[in-house]
Amino acid sequence: MKLTTVLVSASLCIASLSFSHNANADAQLAASLCEYVAADDKSRLRKKLKSSRVKIRNIYDAILCNGNNLLRHAIASNAAGTGEYIVKNLPKKVLKDGADISWAEGNGHSGSPLIAVIKARAGL
Secondary structure: OHHHHHHHHHHHHHHHHHHHHHHHHHHHHHHHHHHHHHHOOOOHHHHHHHHHHHHHHOOOOOOOOOOOOOHHHHHHHOOOOHHHHHHHHHHHHHHOOHHHHHHHHOOOOOOOHHHHHHHHHOOO
C-alpha cells in the first residue's frame, strides 16, 4: 500500500513539473513573437517560428499581445512588414469576417497599410 502511494505521488510530481515547463516555454514564445511583431522584425519572427516548429495559422488564436491578436498588434505597432507576413500565412477564411478591419477602423488605425493587404488577401 505504501509503495503504491509513493509511486502515485512521484508520478504526479513529475507530471506537474513537465506541464509547468511547457507553459513557461509557451509564454516565452508568445513574448518573443509579440516583441518581434512590435519591432517589425520579420526575419527574427520567421526564425523564431521555424526554430519552435510552429506555424502562425496554428498559434494565431492562442497568442495575445497587449490583449490583441498578432495581426491587430502589428496594426497598432505600425509593423507593416511583419503584418503582411502574418496576413500571407493565415488562411483566407480567418480574414474574411472583416473583424480585424473593423477593429482597426474603430481604434483609429484606418490609415494602416495593412488594411489594404487584409482586404486583398480576403477578397473584400
